Amino acid sequence: MNDDVSTVEPKPSFLDGKRFLLLIISAITISFILLLISLSLYSFSGAAQLDLSRPGYIDVRDKTVDSSSDFKNYPNYGAIDQAAIDEFKKLYDEQAEVIRVADAFKNDPLNPTELTAAPAFDISF
Amino acid sequence: MKVVVRLSIAFALVAIISGSLFINVNAESNNLNPQQIEQVRSNCVSIKNTINQLHVSDALLRVNMGQRYELVSTKLMERFNVRLTSNGLKIDNLISVSEKYKVNLNKFRDDYKIYEESLSSAIRIDCQSQPSELYDVLMIVRDNRQRVYEDVKQLVGQIDQYRAEVDNFETSFRTARGQL
Numbered sequence: 001m002n003d004d005v006s007t008v009e010p011k012p013s014f015l016d017g018k019r020f021l022l023l024i025i026s027a028i029t030i031s032f033i034l035l036l037i038s039l040s041l042y043s044f045s046g047a048a049q050l051d052l053s054r055p056g057y058i059d060v061r062d063k064t065v066d067s068s069s070d071f072k073n074y075p076n077y078g079a080i081d082q083a084a085i086d087e088f089k090k091l092y093d094e095q096a097e098v099i100r101v102a103d104a105f106k107n108d109p110l111n112p113t114e115l116t117a118a119p120a121f122d123i124s125f
Numbered sequence: 126m127k128v129v130v131r132l133s134i135a136f137a138l139v140a141i142i143s144g145s146l147f148i149n150v151n152a153e154s155n156n157l158n159p160q161q162i163e164q165v166r167s168n169c170v171s172i173k174n175t176i177n178q179l180h181v182s183d184a185l186l187r188v189n190m191g192q193r194y195e196l197v198s199t200k201l202m203e204r205f206n207v208r209l210t211s212n213g214l215k216i217d218n219l220i221s222v223s224e225k226y227k228v229n230l231n232k233f234r235d236d237y238k239i240y241e242e243s244l245s246s247a248i249r250i251d252c253q254s255q256p257s258e259l260y261d262v263l264m265i266v267r268d269n270r271q272r273v274y275e276d277v278k279q280l281v282g283q284i285d286q287y288r289a290e291v292d293n294f295e296t297s298f299r300t301a302r303g304q305l
Contacts, residue, residue: 046234046235046237046238048241049184049187049237049238049241050187050188050191052184052185052188056177056180056181057181057184057185059181060181060182060184060185063185064185064188064189065189065192066192067189067192067193067196068192068196068200071193071196071200072200073200073204074200074201074204074205074208075204075208076203076204076205076207076208076211077207077208077211078208079212080208080209080212080214080298082299084208085291085294085295085298088201088205088291089288089291089295091201092197092201092205092287092288092291093288095193095196095197095201096197096284096285096288098193099190099193099194099197099280099281099284100281100284102190103277103281104186104190104274104277105183105186105270105273105274105277106274106277108267108270108271109175109179110176110179110263110264110266110267110270111267115172115175115263
């Protein structure tokens with residue numbers, strides 16, 4: 001009988017001794033991917049365009065108007081009579097007038113003749 | 126070692142994809158002549174100031190007016206429609222106009238986003254080294270802003286249309302009640 005017990009040392013795998021490093025890299029990768037997803041959602045959803053906390057908007061940040069405060073809810077329940085219709089018309093006309101008067105984005109500041117550099121653009125266009 | 130290489134490749138791919146998220150405006154050059162290019166360069170600071178101010182003021186306008194357009198739909202049109210239908214009244218025309226208004230409100234949001242992104246692209250262009258590109262992009266931005274205004278005009282038109290339908294409803298309501 002041969003009593004010699006030969007123990008074969010297992011070949012060290014690549015992961016041995018690097019598990020912690022891999023953990024860190026995985027954590028960074030996952031957080032980076034999540035960051036990209038959240039940034040793309042922020043960008044593609046249109047939220048970025050409404051975010052006045054971005055740099056560059058400091059001057060106008062306090063000029064936002066909370067329209068909901070001066071916007072009276074029309075009750076969506078109750079009987080319909082002439083008074084209910086009149087109440088709706090009054091509320092509606094107030095808001096419609098504000099929107100009509102504002103006529104947002106009507107002006108054309110990027111018209112070459114209105115831009116500060118108008119002469120440069122006026123020459124041939 | 127292969128794992129590290131694969132991770133590096135993954136990082137590179139992610140970085141490339143993230144870079145492509147930022148929209149670039151591809152514009153065809155209008156081939157400004159040397160004199161025009163020089164004029165753009167000499168007015169570079171004032172052009173930049175103008176478009177920067179426009180960027181900020183339009184953002185404020187979008188927030189304030191966008192909110193109001195939204196509230197007209199949610200706090201007035203929808204609620205009035207619900208109240209009338211819950212009373213068993215037939216209001217197909219009012220519902221139709223308010224649905225069109227909502228569709229157009231979404232279009233307004235999308236078009237503003239396109240406009241803002243193109244304006245941001247214009248702001249990033251160096252007008253000293255790329256005056257022609259700046260001009261081209263500014264003309265695209267102008268068209269995009271015009272599109273936003275068209276949406277606003279449509280919204281205002283639909284607000285008026287809804288109001289006219291309310292009058293029509295009122296007339297038929299009073300007729301049915303024998304008040305006319």
